[in-house]
Amino acid sequence: MGTRMLEAPEGALVRSLYRSMGYGDPDFAKPVIAVVNSASTVCPGHYHLPALALQARQGIAEGGGMPVEFGTIGPCDGIAQGHDGMRYILPCRDLIAADIEMMARAHLIEGLVLVGSCDKIIPGMLMAAARLDLPAIVVVGGPMQPGCVKGKHCDSSSAQIAYAEYRAGSITREQLRQAEIDATPGPGSCSMLGTANTMCCIAEALGMALPLSATIPAIDAARLYSARESGRQAVELVRRGLTARRIMTRGAIENAIRLCLAIGGSTNAALHMPAIAAESGIDAPLQLFDDLGRTTPTLARILPSSEWDMVDFHGAGGVAGVMHELMPLLDSEALTVTGRTVRETFADTKPVVGPVVRPAAEPFARTGGLAVLRGSLAPGTAVARPAAVLEHMRRFRGPARVLESEEAACEAILTGKIRPGDVMVIRNEGPRGGPGMREMFTPLKALEGVGLLDAVALVTDGRFSGSNKGLFIGHVVPEAADRGPIAAVRDGDAIEIDIEARRVDLDVPSDEVVARLSALPPFEPPVKSGFLGIYSQLVRPASEGAMLRA
Secondary structure, eight states, X not given: OTTTTTTSGGGHHHHHHHHTTTOOHHHHTSOEEEEXXXXXXXXXXXXXXXXXXXXXXXXXXXXXXXXXXXXXXXXXXXXXXXXXXXXGHHHHHHHHHHHHHHHHHHTTOOEEEEEEOSTTHHHHHHHHHHHHTOOEEEEEOOBOOOEEETTEEEOTHHHHHHHHHHHTTSSOHHHHHHHHHHHOOSSSBOSSSSHHHHHHHHHHHHTSSOTTXXXXXXXXXXXXXHHHHXXXXXXXXXXXXXXXXXXXXXXXXXXXXXXXXXXXXXXXXXXXHHHHHHHTTOOOOTHHHHHHHTTOOBOBOOTTSSSOOHHHHHHTXXXXXXXXXXXXXXXXXXXXTTSSBHHHHTTTOOOOOSSSBOOTTSOSBSSOSOEEEBSSSOSSEEEEOGGGSOGGGSEEEEEEEEESSHHHHHHHHHTTOOOTTOEEEEOSOSTTTTTSOOBOHHHHHHHHHTTOTTTOEEEESSBOOTTOOSSEEEEEESOGGGTOGGGGOOTTOEEEEETTTTEEEEOSOHHHHHHHHHTSOOOOOSOOSHHHHHHHHHBOOGGGTSOBOO
16 A cells, blocks of 8 residues: 555554444555445446455455455446437546546555446456556456347347337337347346457456456356455455556557457447557557458357357357467467466367357458458548448448438438438547447447348448447548548448448549538537536547547
8 A cells, every 4th residue: 555554653544544444453464455346226237246346355355455345437338328328428438447546546555356347347447457557357247148039049239129120110019018128137248249248358358357257147156256266366466566557568458459359349449449558558559450350360259240149158168268269369478367378378278169169270250350441431540340241241332321410310210211222421429529429329220120231331430339230330530520521421422331441432522522521610519518528628539549638
C-alpha cells in the first residue's frame, strides 16, 4: 500500500477507519487487494456477480491478502439497445477505467481482482489495469445458457428478430411474447460471440485471466471455483510484483488480436484493443487487425456465425484450445497471470475438434474474422466482419439509401422502403456525431426479420453488436461529423464493397464530393450538455479506439 500506510505510525487514521469495518492487526501486514465488482440487478450479465466477488474475497484471504471491495458501473447493451440510451454505452468504458483508477489511487490499493462481464466493462477494467500498472487479474461472469426458439438454440437477439417478424405480420403477438420468454433462460453474458464474450475471451488470451476461465458458463460451479482461485492468484501476483503491463506487452496484445480473429470475434474489439494497448503504452493501430488477420486462420465458428453457442465453444476447449492451435503464430514467451509463459500455459490444452473448433491444419478459413477496409467512402478506415458475411455478398454494388439516424433506418426497413440490392447508409452515428457511436444492432435485426439480410448491405459511421451478421461495414472514418465522404452521399449514388480487396467506394467524382461537403453547414453537436457533451468534444476517432483525450 504505497509506503505501507497500514504498518507505518502515520497510518493510524487509515487503520482506525479500517478497524471500524472489522479489520484488525493481523490484516494490516497483508497486501490490500480490491475486488472491483460491476454487479447490479440492471444487467443479466452482472446479476450473479456478487457470488463471484464473495469467492474472490475468500480466495484473497486464503492467499494471505486483505480483501476489500468496491463497485463500478456496468451497463447492458441489450437494455440500452435501439434508443437514445445506446449513446451512453461506449462512453461508459472510459468512465469505468477512470472510476477504478480514482478508487485505486485514492486508497493505495496494491492489487486488483476485476469482476465483470459484458461489452464495455471488461475493456474498461483492462484499460484501468494497464493505466494503474498494478498486479491485476480478471474474473468474468461467463455466458448464459442458450435459449431455444423454434426448436433451435438462440441468444437474446432472437427477441429483436421476433419483433421484426411481428411487425412484418409473420408471427402473432403471443408468438412474440413466447420468443421473449424463451430467448434468455438465465443470467450471464448473452450466449453468442458478441462483444461481451469476445472481450472475455480476449482477457484470457492477453494472459489477464486464468486459463480455461473465459467461457465457463455463468451457472456452472466451476465459475465459482475459478473466482476463488483468481483471488488466491492475485495475492501471488502482488508478492511477485507481476503487474499488468508486464503481462499486457506488445506480444500479448498481438496474441489477443490473433485469438479474436481466429474465433471471428466482434468488430467492437477493433475499438477496444487499440484503447487497451494505448493504456499499456503500446501503439496498436487498427491496421494491425488486418495485417495479423491475413496470416491468422479462422478456427472457430460460433453464434451468430454458426448455430453453435458459447457453451458449445467451452465444451470444445474454448480459448485455451484455440490458443494451443495458434501457438506457432503467437508470442509464446509472453507471461500470463499464472506466472508462466503462454507456451507453458497452453501447451496441453488441445481443442475438441468438431463442428465448433477446427485444427490449424484444417481451418474454416485461411484468414481471420475481421477486416479493415478503405476506399473513397472511408479514406481513413472502416471495419467489416468477413466471418459473418455470406459468400455471395462479399462483392456488392448497389444504390445508396441514406438515413440520418438509426431510428430512420429502422422505420425505413419496417415500412418496406428498403429493397433488395440497396446499400443502406446510416450516418451521424459516429463517436463525435452521435455522440456515443451507437450500435446498428436494431436495423440489422430488422433486416433479418423482414428477410432482407442476404440482399441488402449496410454502411455506417456507427458500430455494430457482436451478435450481428450480414454485409455490414462500420466505424467509417472520417465520420460524417468530421465531414468525411459519408456526409456527402446522396440517395441513388452507387456504392461498391469488396471484402476480399478490403475496399468500400463511393462512385461519385472526387470534385463532386468536395463540392457537396463544402456546401454543408458547420457541424453542430446534437448534445452539448452533460457527459455526452464533454465526450463529443474530447473523443478520438473510431480508428484510434474512440478514447477520450484532451
